[in-house]
Amino acid sequence: MEFEAINNFWTLIHDKVNSWMEAGVKHLPNMVVALIIVVVFAILARIASKVMSNILHRAFESKQIADLLSAIFKVIVFIAGVFIALEFLGLTGTVTSLLAGAGIIGLAIGFAFQDMTENLIAGIAMGVRKPFQIGDVIEAEGVFGTVKAINLRNTVIETFFGQLEIVPNKILFRNIVTNYTTTGERRIEVPVGISYADDVEHATEVIKDALKTKKFVSKEDEVEVFAEGFGDSSVNLLVWFWIDYPGHVGFMQARHEAVHLIHQTLTKNDILIPFPIRTLDFGAKGGEKLNTMLSSKEVASKSDSSNNKQSISE
Structure with a gap:
């Protein structure tokens, strides 16, 4: 009985192996x-x-x-070849299972590394759009400086204080980024005040003429001076002019020279840049000065005193 069971076992194995070999030879091509x-x-x-x-x-x-991106493209091409080969072998179910498994795994990885994936996608998107390049001066989310490196997950910015700021790409992708280098020029604004006794138009003309003599001013015909409003002690002016950026003269140096020039020009033309002045007015409706009020009180006091003496003598 035992020999018969063993014989049946080996017969089953032999038949199975033969069927595999026949299938293998059949599918060998x-x-x-x-x-x-x-x-x-x-x-x-x-x-x-x-x-x-x-x-x-x-x-x-x-x-x-x-x-x-080149590595991803390489993997996609190779996987496409593997799927075509499996389809050629008639393993359609295997291909479907692999695709479903890959989708589930990709979804799980996306949720597990959501922040990293978002930064990665943002880095690739910025690489395609190119809102800025290495060497550009940008400002975003309180960071202001020069772009030193653009990586997959973050961007390295060197601030003008000498520190390196590592900013995640998703922050730069989501928020407003100001690029000061793209246009190659930058406008500088210098506020200045003149006294109420001086002529605004005269101050405007002398400031314009002075700034147009400077080599760092890129657009002489667009040097502008506007009256901005009335201050406590001055008429406030706003001076606008353009410089090449980046250029031979930096932003801070150009603004420094402009402020110095404006001060010299106004002084030379006897136009006062006033310091804060306070005028004390003691009248309810205005126009009453302190010395006038004191004189009036002194006169009234003397009058009251003489009237009192007269009444006592009587």
Whole structure:
């Protein structure tokens, strides 16, 4: 009985192996073709990755972004070849399962690394849009400085105080970014006040003529001086002029020279830049000065005193 059971066992194994061998021999041509497809797509993926890398390195400032996109493209081409090979072998269910599994895994990774993924996508999007480049002066979310590096997850900005600020890409992608380098020019505003006794038009003309002599002023015909309003002790003016940015003269230096020049010009033309002045008015309706009120009180006091003496003598 035992020998019969063992014989049946070996017969079953033999039949199973034979069926596998027959199926293998039957599908051997398809397996060879599928293997050739995988090899061909592997070679194509490598060639396509190199071509894409060369194109992306010319298109992007960040080498990391270019390398990442070329690597993703390489993997996509290779996976496409694998799926075609599996489909050629008749493993349609396997392909569907792999795609579903990849989708679930990708979704899980996206939720687990949401912040990292958001910064990565923002970095790639900024690499395509190019709102700024390395060396540009930008301002965003309280950070003001020069862009030193653009990475996959963050951007490195060197502030004008000498510190390096590492800003996540999603912050730069979501919020307003001011790029001071794109247009190649920048406007400087200098507020100045003149006394109420001076002529506004005369002050405007002398300031304009003085600024137009400076080499760092890029648009002489757009030097403007506007009366901004009335201050406590002065008529407030706003001086506008343009400089090349970045240029031979920096923003701070140009503003310093402009303030110095405006001060010299107004002094030379006998136009006063007043300090705060306070006028004391003691009348309810205005116009009453302190010395007048004191004199009036003194006279009234003397009058009352004489009347009192007269009444006592009587």
